[in-house]
Amino acid sequence: MSVIYSRAPLRISLGGGGTDLPSYYSEHGGYLISGSIDKYVYMLTHTVFQKRYRLKYNQMEEVDAPGDVVHPIFREALSRHWEGSPLEIAVIADVPAGTGMGSSGAFTVCLLKSLYLARRRSITPGALAERACEIEIDVLKEPVGKQDQYVSAHGGICAYEFGTDGSVTVDPLEIDDRTMRQLRNNMLLFYTGEARSASKVLSHQVKQSAANDQVMLENLHRTKEMGHLSRELLEAGDLEAYAELMHEHWENKRKRSPGMTDERIDTLYTLARRSGCIGGKLVGAGGGGFLLVYARHPDDTRQAMAAAGAAELPFDFEFRGAIGNEAI
Structure with missing residues (x-):
């Protein structure tokens, strides 16, 4: 059980997007509909025989300690949610970053899922989403909302209500x-x-x-x-x-x-x-x-x-959210 597989879905916002930013919902409350789709961020995490941290994404890093990592999400997730020996982590995704489907949030959710599996600890979708939000919004101060992390963690087509106190209510839609x-x-x-x-x-x-x-x-x-x-x-x-x-x-x-x-x-x-x-x-x-x-x-x-040169991305909705396997 030395290799952890994890994946987290991307999403399409179906209504209300933009009201999930703290700058808005902290005063007025937010509400949106979003659906996860069968396009993912994938990770393989190797947990043994590693002398240094080796991280492979669109670049490659090899460092001695989490604090030395340049990639901000990798650095903060490893610093806060990993206490074991060095890891090798490889990342790939179905679509490029910066294309509007929540890849950064899915990346963070996928990484945290793999770290919890590597520690042999369970975590609920809500807690997984909140820890991902903490890293991106509270620690890294990114001006982003909570939609991406919650949709990626939960999956399905759901309504997300954002309370002024930061709480999030997730309610799956009943679509025939x-x-x-x-x-x-x-x-x-x-x-x-x-x-x-x-x-x-x-x-x-x-x-x-x-x-x-x-x-x-x-x-x-x-x-x-x-x-x-x-x-x-x-x-x-x-x-x-x-x-x-x-x-x-x-x-x-x-x-x-x-x-x-x-x-x-x-x-x-x-x-x-x-x-x-x-x-x-x-x-x-x-x-x-x-x-x-x-x-x-x-x-x-x-x-x-x-x-017009606009390539189609065929997709379907998915209903599992972030998943992982303890061994491959």
Whole structure:
């Protein structure tokens, strides 16, 4: 039992995204709908015969102690949640970082899951998510929200309510089989060809929320309302109305911060709408990554987006959340 396998899913936000940042929910409470998908961050952790820490991601580090690690999440997770001998950890993911599907949160959740398994300790999804949030938000001071960590830890399609005291309530949606089949068939993801730093995009929102900027707060209040309405429509199976709400959600979101969109993204979204998409939006903070659309005629949309050079990422929803194996 010397090799630990762990994986944590990425996610697509389905309504209310942006209200999970402490700068907003600590005063007003937040609410969003999000679903984990079958695209993952994977890790292999080797626990024996290691003289130094060897970390393999898009770079490679070899150091004597956790405090010497350059990668901030690796450094803080190992410093706080590992007391054993040196480890070798290799990371790979289904999609590039900076593409709007919560890869940083999934990375942190996946790493902590592997460390707890290596210590032969169990941890609940809620505790796993909170420890990941602590590292990213409290320790590293990243201007990010709690959505990514919670969705990755829990899996499924859930409503997440963020209390002013920092508490998080997780409530799985009750979506019938017919509606799930329609979502799988008509909801499509396309890569815009741009990666971006979520922290840079979100820093403006954090600053304006903290300054009690009324335009920003009204935007986020409406976003939270759309989170509640998204749940109602998804559970009712009214997907065309939900898709129309996606369009409103995107129009509202693009007003929130500079850098939320660009000419390439606007062109792709216009092409998608002309091909029969009712609505859509960028997943994640904005500024690049993946465009999520709800298409009346999926094949027509695929053809239009392929002609524009936007590759599709086929996906399904997943319902397991972060998992691991004690031995391979």
